[in-house]
Amino acid sequence: MFDDRRWGLFKRNLQPTLTLWSAFCSFGLCMAFLGPTLLDLRCQTHSSLQQITWVFFAQNFCVLVGTIIGGAFKKTFSCSLSALFVSTLLISAVFSIIPFCNNVVILAFVLAVAGLAMGCIDTIANLQLVRIYQKDSPIFLQVLHFSVGFGAFLSPMIADPFLSETNCIKNNLTANGTASDLTHIRNSLVPHHMVNETQFDLPTDGLVISQVSYAFWIMALINLPVPVAVLFLMCKQGFGGCCGKKSTPLLPAEELPRDVQMDRLSPGQEKALRAKEPDGLIDCLKGLHLQEAPCTFFVVHVIGAVVLFMTDGILGEYSGFVYTYAVENPLAMEPRVAGYLNSLFWASITLGRLASIPVSGKLKPATMVFINLGGMIGTFVLMLCFPASIICLYVGTGLLGFFLSSTFPSMLAYTEDILNYQGCATTVLVTGAGVGEFALQMLVGSVIQLSETDLFLVCGLTFSCLALLFYLVLLLVHRLHSHLTTTEPTKTGTIEESQFQYQS
Known part of the structure; x- marks a missing residue:
């Protein structure tokens, strides 16, 4: 590790x-x-x-x-x-x-x-x-x-x-x-x-x-x-x-x-460098110089935020409504028994994050995200195949928490790596994840009382598939972005090393 x-x-x-x-x-x-x-x-x-x-x-x-x-x-x-x-x-x-x-x-x-x-x-x-x-x-x-x-x-x-x-x-x-x-x-x-x-x-x-x-x-x-x-x-x-x-x-x-x-830096050096940097989220998304940044710079931010919009939305809607799903038909679990599902979900997330610490030293972030998204889809398919099985719901809840656990940090590391750690991807991705957790929970809450009892799991599967689809698009955009940045290198970020020396 x-x-x-x-x-x-x-x-x-x-x-x-x-x-x-x-x-x-x-x-x-x-x-x-x-x-x-x-x-x-x-x-x-x-x-x-x-x-x-x-x-x-x-x-x-x-x-x-x-x-x-x-x-x-x-x-x-x-x-x-x-x-x-x-x-x-x-x-x-x-x-x-x-x-x-x-x-x-x-x-x-x-x-x-x-x-x-x-x-x-x-x-x-x-x-x-x-x-x-x-x-x-x-x-x-x-x-x-x-x-x-x-x-x-x-x-x-x-x-x-x-x-x-x-x-x-x-x-x-x-x-x-x-x-x-x-x-x-x-x-x-x-x-x-x-x-x-x-x-x-x-x-x-x-x-x-x-x-x-x-x-x-x-x-x-x-x-x-x-x-x-x-x-x-x-x-x-x-x-x-x-x-x-x-x-x-x-x-x-x-x-x-x-x-x-x-x-x-001295005040004069710092002022000169600040003028070259983006001042806010919109300028950051446009790149350090609008005319020099490739279009893929903006696209990577958007797609990365959309992927986390979906995955953190799944985390929010599942933790919010798994109890409601469990106590309704066809499962009709006892409230005391169903109450353990949320504890299991968050415990598996914490355990998954702990297990991901040594794993992330061996696997690339891109590989970890792909495994996580595939595991989420497989888990929802498993629960949909056995919608009346309490054991399957418990197993699926644990697996889903485990696969969700490392998605955000791995996705963040991968996106920042694509953009060569220019700094603004983190703000965009954190905001996208927060909006997803907020919005998808409201969306699922508005339809959870419909007659289709498995609609809760269908929503989770749909969001997981969309996340994987956008992630595959991100992989393609990554290749295009790498090609554009190597064939047409920009002058941004080329600051003289002497400007970074400690001013005694």
Whole structure:
């Protein structure tokens, strides 16, 4: 997995790498807490189920906005670290403030702020890790996405002991509330769609009895070392007014990431180089010079984003509706048994990301993406062949999570490799993945109640086939792009090495 060269590179970049991994753990911690705690938050805000599910929308929509905002900090490592520090600190602040939100509108606003922070972390961590390791980034990206899985695994475990086992609003009508009803409701909650929400009659007035506040405060404390680690890295790199004189960089000047090298330039040199760089997402997509960039430069971005739109959309719609599919005919599983499907799905994703770390050192990202997409299609075909088999559904859920697990980091590494790590592909791909998870979940939620019981699996198979189709097109475009860039080399990116020397 790690040869001498990769191990040496890792040791030279140890602190920034560990900091980015820990920031992504914060992202996972914030990503997974809302579903289990939503009913207790409903009691805390005295709101109905229909009202409280809008906080899902507020958070997830702002995650999309945050991914775009995060791309604005891509030019320099110092700006990225500053944004990362603010974002990780905001997550701890949000966890601390949530227990004091007694109104659903205020809660939605606080979670929207958390969504902006999550989106920034998503883009910045992926982008900076790719820029540091470049062609060696696949292994480190796999670890990065394992970190988000670990955070998402940890968050519900912290919350579970503090969740209400009966109705957390007490009055004369809820004295006989049962835990089984709450379990079913929790598993039915989906970020952008509440299945048959009117069938659940939960009170909004009465005495609130909930201990979930302790869970949020524990998560705030657990997350607090992350912004401290980012601040320490900022001081080590010499960024920020609180640190005084710039310290010695973590790496020799010639081995620093290009962003860090540019931070060391004199003002005149830096201004000249900035003028040559894209300033925003649109300019980035057009290439460093519109008249010199081949048309395939734009096409690679679009197709890569579409592939992740499909695959992350599958992740969102499957995790959101597999429980609903399982408790309906023809499977008609018991709610308690069906509730394990989501846990199995996320556990297999985390396990798959862990297994992908050594595999990515042996296989090329392009090969891994192809295997993942083929495995997803085969899994959906298997489940469609045996639609009434509970065992097949459990096996298929585990396999699907395993194949989905490494698709995003492998696709990101492959696309950046095609474009020679020019930087803007990460922003485009992260945004495309977020839109897919948001949009396809809404689409499937709007048709899940139709009479065709296997429509849920048909949607998954359709999205998987479309993802494979677009990926095959991307392979062809890659060959064309390689031909154009070798026969008509551009002058972009040819910056004198002397401009990158550390200014003492």
